[in-house]
Amino acid sequence: MDSAALLLPQLFNGLSVASLYLLAAVGLALSFGLMRVINMAHGEMLMLGGYLAWLTLMVVPGGFGIIAALPVAFLGTAAIGALVHMGLIRRLADRPLDTLLATWGLSLILQQAARDLFGPIGVEVRAPDWLSGSFTLAGVVIPSARLLIIVMTILVLGGIAALLDRTRVGLDIRAVNQDRMMASATGINVRAVELIVFCVGSGVAGVAGVLLALLGPVTPNAGQVYIVPAFLVVVMGGLGSLTGTSVAALILGLFTALAQIFVDVSIAQMLMLVLVILFLQVRPQGVVAVRSRALDV
Amino acid sequence: MVVVRSRLLAFACMASALALGACSGEKSADAGAAGDAVSVGVLQSLTGTMAISEITVKNAEMLAIDEINAAGGVLGKKITALVEDGASDPSTFAQKASKLIEDNGVATVFGGWTSASRKAMLPVFERTGNLLWYPVQFEGNECSPNIMYSGAQPNQQALPALKWAVEQGHKSYFLIGSDYVYPRTANLILKKHIEKGGMKVLGEAYVPLGGTDFSGVIAKIQQARPDIIINTLNGDSNVAFFKQMQAAGMSPAKMPVMSFSIGEQEAKAMGTALVEGSFASWNYFQSLKLADNDKFIAAYRAKYGADAAITDPMVHGYLDVYAWKAAVEKAKSFDPAAVRKAAVTLGSFDTPMGPVAFAANQSLVQKAYIGKLKADGQFEIIADSGADIQPEPYDPLAFPGKSCKL
Numbered sequence: 101m102d103s104a105a106l107l108l109p110q111l112f113n114g115l116s117v118a119s120l121y122l123l124a125a126v127g128l129a130l131s132f133g134l135m136r137v138i139n140m141a142h143g144e145m146l147m148l149g150g151y152l153a154w155l156t157l158m159v160v161p162g163g164f165g166i167i168a169a170l171p172v173a174f175l176g177t178a179a180i181g182a183l184v185h186m187g188l189i190r191r192l193a194d195r196p197l198d199t200l201l202a203t204w205g206l207s208l209i210l211q212q213a214a215r216d217l218f219g220p221i222g223v224e225v226r227a228p229d230w231l232s233g234s235f236t237l238a239g240v241v242i243p244s245a246r247l248l249i250i251v252m253t254i255l256v257l258g259g260i261a262a263l264l265d266r267t268r269v270g271l272d273i274r275a276v277n278q279d280r281m282m283a284s285a286t287g288i289n290v291r292a293v294e295l296i297v298f299c300v301g302s303g304v305a306g307v308a309g310v311l312l313a314l315l316g317p318v319t320p321n322a323g324q325v326y327i328v329p330a331f332l333v334v335v336m337g338g339l340g341s342l343t344g345t346s347v348a349a350l351i352l353g354l355f356t357a358l359a360q361i362f363v364d365v366s367i368a369q370m371l372m373l374v375l376v377i378l379f380l381q382v383r384p385q386g387v388v389a390v391r392s393r394a395l396d397v
Numbered sequence: 398m399v400v401v402r403s404r405l406l407a408f409a410c411m412a413s414a415l416a417l418g419a420c421s422g423e424k425s426a427d428a429g430a431a432g433d434a435v436s437v438g439v440l441q442s443l444t445g446t447m448a449i450s451e452i453t454v455k456n457a458e459m460l461a462i463d464e465i466n467a468a469g470g471v472l473g474k475k476i477t478a479l480v481e482d483g484a485s486d487p488s489t490f491a492q493k494a495s496k497l498i499e500d501n502g503v504a505t506v507f508g509g510w511t512s513a514s515r516k517a518m519l520p521v522f523e524r525t526g527n528l529l530w531y532p533v534q535f536e537g538n539e540c541s542p543n544i545m546y547s548g549a550q551p552n553q554q555a556l557p558a559l560k561w562a563v564e565q566g567h568k569s570y571f572l573i574g575s576d577y578v579y580p581r582t583a584n585l586i587l588k589k590h591i592e593k594g595g596m597k598v599l600g601e602a603y604v605p606l607g608g609t610d611f612s613g614v615i616a617k618i619q620q621a622r623p624d625i626i627i628n629t630l631n632g633d634s635n636v637a638f639f640k641q642m643q644a645a646g647m648s649p650a651k652m653p654v655m656s657f658s659i660g661e662q663e664a665k666a667m668g669t670a671l672v673e674g675s676f677a678s679w680n681y682f683q684s685l686k687l688a689d690n691d692k693f694i695a696a697y698r699a700k701y702g703a704d705a706a707i708t709d710p711m712v713h714g715y716l717d718v719y720a721w722k723a724a725v726e727k728a729k730s731f732d733p734a735a736v737r738k739a740a741v742t743l744g745s746f747d748t749p750m751g752p753v754a755f756a757a758n759q760s761l762v763q764k765a766y767i768g769k770l771k772a773d774g775q776f777e778i779i780a781d782s783g784a785d786i787q788p789e790p791y792d793p794l795a796f797p798g799k800s801c802k803l
Binding site: 105106109110113116117215220221222224226227231232233234241243244245246312314315316317319320321322325356357360361364365366368369 | 443444445446448449452576602603604605607608609610612613614616617619620633634636637640641643644645646666667668670671
């Protein structure tokens with residue numbers, strides 16, 4: 101097969117895969133950076149986002165239901181994120197390893213709950229007509245759904261960057277990120293900041309879940325497919341850095357897409373793991389190293 | 398919020414209660430036949446990526462068991478079905494098969510879907526001398542005395558599909574499948590036959606079972622521009638594949654797709670609009686006009702809902718239970734070795750897919766049909782093999798010199 105002809109389409113596909121990785125990973129990166137919490141139930145926020153899209157489409161049928169589903173999924177998963185934080189993570193604040201186990205258990209419970217509530221087979225979320233087509237640009241067929249995903253990712257990243265850099269809350273988040281004790285001593289409510297970050301991270305995963313539903317099945321297991329790449333992105337990006345996470349998502353997305361020109365998807369996924377391992381040998385701190393007391397052990 | 402949380406808890410409790418219930422099946426020796434009951438295993442994926450296909454097969458098997466019990470049972474014994482969840486995971490299938498046979502002492506097991514699950518269970522059945530009734534089409538290249546292969550062999554599904562495609566004038570093919578033994582072997586056989594026919598395979602791509610990223614595969618299909626795609630994806634990867642094909646402007650109406658694992662149930666679960674116009678090759682379609690088929694559909698719908706879809710593997714699962722009953726009655730014993738010997742000498746018996754029989758190699762003699770999916774979720778039968786096809790586990794082109802003698 102003509103590999104050169106596949107280069108441009110795969111560059112575009114790489115961008116769209118990177119966008120999904122990034123949306124799935126942002127919440128993980130934020131909560132790890134701030135709280136050193138590894139949230140194993142993060143994939144289930146994606147899954148819940150997909151189901152919220154399905155529920156929204158039942159209430160708002162028609163072409164723009166999927167747009168309505170984005171804020172619904174964001175708020176819905178953010179609310180569940182708040183419950184998880186207040187009910188589970190806050191109570192295990194000083195025991196990071198226990199959170200790992202507890203959130204893994206939560207992940208299983210959420211999957212089973214989705215199975216019992218919505219059935220194990222999954223539900224049907226169809227892209228509306230205006231999103232199910234494609235157009236051709238410079239010889240590359242660009243599916244509208246994938247373009248929407250890239251645009252949404254840029255919007256979400258811009259939103260989070262603005263939140264961190266331009267708002268009072270963002271200032272607090274950065275302060276807690278740099279030195280939790282000192283921030284606390286200056287009167288910042290560390291618990292509240294953590295709660296906000298956890299909610300925003302879960303909400304973004306919910307948005308990712310809606311977008312995923314345009315391209316894949318909505319099933320109780322849907323989140324499991326994306327959780328491993330998301331962890332890889334966070335680890336490779338340098339823990340707790342938004343820029344690092346974005347760069348790592350781009351690297352991994354483009355790498356798997358370009359590798360697929362030559363090998364099957366299974367091999368491409370294996371090569372992606374090899375890439376991350378080699379990268380961490382050379383640069384164990386990740387793409388961007390954040391100097392943060394929160395991460396000093 | 399609190400309501401949501403307490404509901405989650407309630408579900409968690411229910412789930413564990415169910416699991417406990419399933420564990421407390423009765424324990425008995427003598428091939429499951431103790432007192433006035435005989436226990437059999439029903440082992441399908443009730444969760445995970447294969448649940449989309451396998452839950453309904455379990456339902457059909459349970460329907461047959463209930464019908465037989467209502468009619469007096471087998472050799473005067475009622476059938477107790479022990480249902481286990483293979484969870485779309487081959488090692489879970491092996492573990493549950495061993496639990497059913499060794500802990501629960503079942504007389505036989507009905508179940509399995511993916512070839513990976515069958516291959517994982519095979520050593521368990523050979524070690525314990527028990528018998529598995531396997532309801533799904535597969536890649537052949539296997540011949541075990543401990544499995545009754547009721548689903549299609551390659552020459553009963555894949556090759557009739559290829560023959561049909563050739564008759565339609567399709568000359569270039571793109572093969573896509575899940576990355577495990579069935580799609581790889583089926584495609585190996587197809588490639589040999591396509592090349593022998595002087596036609597071209599423009600590409601071959603595999604995606605992990607349950608995988609959802611088809612961007613690279615679709616770019617390759619766009620480059621290759623095949624006449625037809627032959628799709629051996631299993632489970633809900635199909636949803637992702639057809640969604641992304643449609644997003645790329647290649648709906649089944651524009652790019653013909655022949656699928657080997659999409660039946661009425663899968664089409665319904667995926668949303669018919671997504672797969673309308675695609676082709677499938679099976680030994681049974683719900684739209685078959687047969688009196689036995691009407692009866693089966695009515696009975697299934699009475700039990701599982703008026704809009705339930707019926708598929709080929711469900712009918713195979715259903716007829717497997719009846720074939721087991723007939724074989725047990727012929728052998729006058731629940732002993733798996735006697736049952737399998739009786740099963741291959743039963744001769745022709747009536748099923749919802751018409752009369753079929755088990756051949757000496759423990760596979761089913763059956764017809765093949767090609768269907769085109771209509772908007773109402775039913776397949777229009779557009780071609781059939783005419784005569785019954787004798788099952789051939791080893792394709793002579795792909796595996797020359799091998800044969801299945803039991």
